[in-house]
Amino acid sequence: MDIKGKTALITGGGAGIGRATALALAARGAGHIVVADIDGAAAAETAALAQAAGSRALARAVDVTDLAALTALFAEAEAAAPLDIVFNNAGVVSGSPAFPDIPLARLLRTVQINLLAMMAGTQLAIDLFRARGARGVIVNTSSVAAFAPMTQDPAYSASKVGILNFTQACAPLGESHGIRVNAVCPGVTDTAIVKATGDGVTPAAWLAPALARVKLLTPDDIARAVIDLIEDETKAGAHTVVQNEAAA
Ligand SMILES: NC(=O)c1ccc[n+]([C@@H]2O[C@H](COP(=O)([O-])OP(=O)(O)OC[C@H]3O[C@@H](n4cnc5c(N)ncnc54)[C@H](O)[C@@H]3O)[C@@H](O)[C@H]2O)c1
Numbered sequence: 001m002d003i004k005g006k007t008a009l010i011t012g013g014g015a016g017i018g019r020a021t022a023l024a025l026a027a028r029g030a031g032h033i034v035v036a037d038i039d040g041a042a043a044a045e046t047a048a049l050a051q052a053a054g055s056r057a058l059a060r061a062v063d064v065t066d067l068a069a070l071t072a073l074f075a076e077a078e079a080a081a082p083l084d085i086v087f088n089n090a091g092v093v094s095g096s097p098a099f100p101d102i103p104l105a106r107l108l109r110t111v112q113i114n115l116l117a118m119m120a121g122t123q124l125a126i127d128l129f130r131a132r133g134a135r136g137v138i139v140n141t142s143s144v145a146a147f148a149p150m151t152q153d154p155a156y157s158a159s160k161v162g163i164l165n166f167t168q169a170c171a172p173l174g175e176s177h178g179i180r181v182n183a184v185c186p187g188v189t190d191t192a193i194v195k196a197t198g199d200g201v202t203p204a205a206w207l208a209p210a211l212a213r214v215k216l217l218t219p220d221d222i223a224r225a226v227i228d229l230i231e232d233e234t235k236a237g238a239h240t241v242v243q244n245e246a247a248a
Helices: 016-027 040-052 067-080 104-132 154-169 172-176 207-214 219-231
Strands: 007-011 033-036 056-061 085-088 136-141 179-186 239-242
Touching: 007 016, 007 067, 007 104, 016 033, 016 040, 016 085, 016 219, 016 239, 033 040, 033 067, 040 056, 056 067, 067 104, 085 104, 104 136, 104 154, 104 172, 104 179, 136 154, 136 219, 154 239, 172 179, 179 219, 219 239
Parallel strands: 007 033, 007 085, 033 056, 085 136, 136 179, 179 239
Antiparallel strands: none
C-alpha cells in the first residue's frame, strides 16, 4: 500500500514504537493519523508532532481494554476519514513483583491489554474495511518473546505468542478480502517498557543479563519494519522479526 494520503489509527501511539511509527507514516505523507493512548497528553504530543510533519492528526485518550471506548474510537476515526491502516500496538509488561509473586489481577491485565485488545482492534478494523468493501492493512505488535517463554513474565510472552498466532490465522483475508494482517516482532527496544519491568526507572534485575548481551534497538528501527509490512502488498499473515545485534 502506498501510504501517501492514507489514514491510520495507532494504539499505544503516545510513546516509543507507536510514536515513531506515527512519525514514519507522517514522513511518508499519511493524510490523517488517529493517535490513541491511555495517556492522553502523550497521544496529544504525538499528534502535534505528526501535524508538524504534515499530516492531519487527532489524539484520543483511550484504554484499549475498554471495549465500548475502543469501538467508539474506531467509529470516530472512520467517520473523520475512512481508515486504511490500523496499528494495534498498545502493550505492557507485567512489572514488579514478577511471576509467580504477581497479583492475579495484574497477570490478567497484561493479557487483556496485549492480546484481547489486539484481537478486538483487528476485528473492529476488519468490520470497517468489509463494510466499505475496502482493502486495508492491520499490523499487530508481537515480540521476540513470542519465540522464547519469559519465565519472569509468562503473561507477556504468552500474550505475544497469541498475537502472532491470531495474526497468522488472518492470512487468508489477504486473498479473500484484500485485508492484510501482519505482525512485527521487535527485539529489545529502547523504550519505557524496558524500565517498566522494574520500578519504572531501572529495569528488573532479572532482565539485566539479557540487556548486557545486546545492543538496544531504537523505536525507529521497529517503525521501519512496520512501514515495510504496510507497503509490501505480498505480505498477509506475515511477521517480521527485528533482532538485536550482540553488544559490542
Ligand atoms: N520495547 C521493547 O523492548 C519491545 C519489544 C518487543 C515488543 N514490544 C511491544 O511494543 C509495543 C509498544 O511498546 P513500546 O516499547 O513502544 O513501549 P512504551 O511503553 O513506550 O509504549 C507503550 C504505549 O502503550 C500505552 N498503553 C499502555 N497500556 C495501554 C492501554 N491499556 N490502552 C492504551 N494505551 C496503552 C502506553 O501509555 C504507552 O504509550 C508493545 O506492544 C510492546 O509489548 C516492545
